[in-house]
Amino acid sequence: MTLTLSPNIPDPDGFYDELLAAHEGLTAEESAALNARLILLLANHIGDRDVLRAAFDAARRPSE
């Protein structure tokens, strides 16, 4: 499997709303903790180490 980098989320605006709603009312610190939990949950769901590594790369090099 390769990392999906083309649009893959139905109803992008709705998803974005839900993402922000998950952070609503949280301090920066609480948000950071939530993000960390979120990353772990999603990483486990993906499970594929190659895909995860490609995602780390893409996240570290946003301009490329």
Next chain:
Amino acid sequence: MTPRYPLAATLYPYARVPAQDAAPVRHPVVIVGGGPVGMALALDLGRKGTPVLVLDDHEGVGQGSRAICFAQRTLDIAHRLGPGARMVGKGVVWNVGKVFHGEERVFEFDLQPEPGHRHPAFINLQQPYFERFLVEAIRDAREEGAPIEIRGANAVTGLTRHADHVALDIDTPDGPYAVEADYVVACDGARSPVRGMMGLGFDGRVFEDNFLIADVRMTADFPTERWFWFEPPFEGAGQSALLHKQPDDIWRIDFQLGWDIDRAAELDPARIRRRVDAMLSSRTGTVPDYDLDWTSIYTFQCRRMHAFRHGRVLFAGDSAHQVSPFGARGANSGVQDADNLGWKLDLVLKGQAPDALLDSYSSERVAAADENILASSRATDFLTPKSDASRLFRDAVLTLARDHPFARPLINSGRLSVPRVYDGGALNGPDALDGPAISCVGAPCPDAPLDAGFLLDRLGGGFVILTVDAEAPARVEEEGIVATRLALTTRDHDPTGALRARYLGGAASGVWLIRPDQHVAARWAHYDEAALRRALRIATGREAGP
């Protein structure tokens, strides 16, 4: 001579020997240091008939439990050498563990033993017992003729390397004398005076910490469980804390205190008791009766020597490498060093293998040390996060683990010591069987129950041609090295199916060349004489691998 540490038991009291009044006597092997590693090596060599002299600067086993967790591979090795049953008989087996983060319980686990092994995954046993059982096994072996000599209160003070031998200066209560050795094995611990005498480095410090160790004796009913705290909620308890059961109603308590501490203040019994009270009462609300049996502050670093062989001087155990205590890799990996070195030294000294075979000791065990250092560094990073991001994820793992099983394997309070697979090792022959990974070339042979007894017992301590549902001659000799066949069939010898699962997998038949330390040297689907002879040459350092 004043002892550097108090003894738990006097096992090899000083006795004057005639050699002290004569010209230096030449020995095939002199082992400097009679800790667990030196004694295991002496036992192995002596049982093979190679004369060995152990010099220890004390007269017995030091006090204090030190290493308490002995892993399956160590027990398998100890069983081959003799004292395994005594160790398991005395040791404590536990299954239930609880992990806490502050006041919160994160989760609880019950380690059900994997069936089909003689030994549990590990036992808890105080190091002095482990060492004592080794020394007793040496005594037993000696009665059967094993040429092992232990000289207590013999401190090595000088070392001179010559082309064909090594000369050692020794100090005793009756003054100095000297011995000579074809080979010296330095098993003299983390501070290794031998390493110092040779001016060799001990590099790679990656982590520094202090552990307050308290062994407490409690006769009160207290569960035989392992309790581990991240960020313990008791005052001054440090970054992590561990409660662990040992034999004789003793519980081991570890507090991870960090690097900048006042050692003397931390060792004040009143201060220790305050912490211990808080820990023992944290789950029940009451402090049970207990005595402090032994306390110590343990400082460690993760590091290793660049090479474990320097000509005729070899380093094994803590003298060669040091790791953090997470995962109990100190004593366990040292015993594996001895296991790796024993048969090689034996063959070289008997003229059955070239001296170059000893180079593979260094390369194989350096790789093992790196694996252990990596494992213990990872545990350390989880226990004491070094950055904000690291702490964020550590805490996220601990939070998620309360509800979700997926996060529990990410919790790292030390991974249990497992033996190194010598993949890519210099002694490896072909891996020509489409078989399971656990018995691949370089792996330690997994055990399996047979129709009678266990597989590892039948392998013994020489080269073995193991056949499962395959043909091979009963004995193959190649330049003085004899490999004998162990013929097994899945029909007659595999009552549980473990032999098939662990060795054949989907294959219909298999042939393995097994080394004396019970690691796989090569494997094939069928016997091929030329291939087996070549693999024997490779495994004894006579020829380079494929």
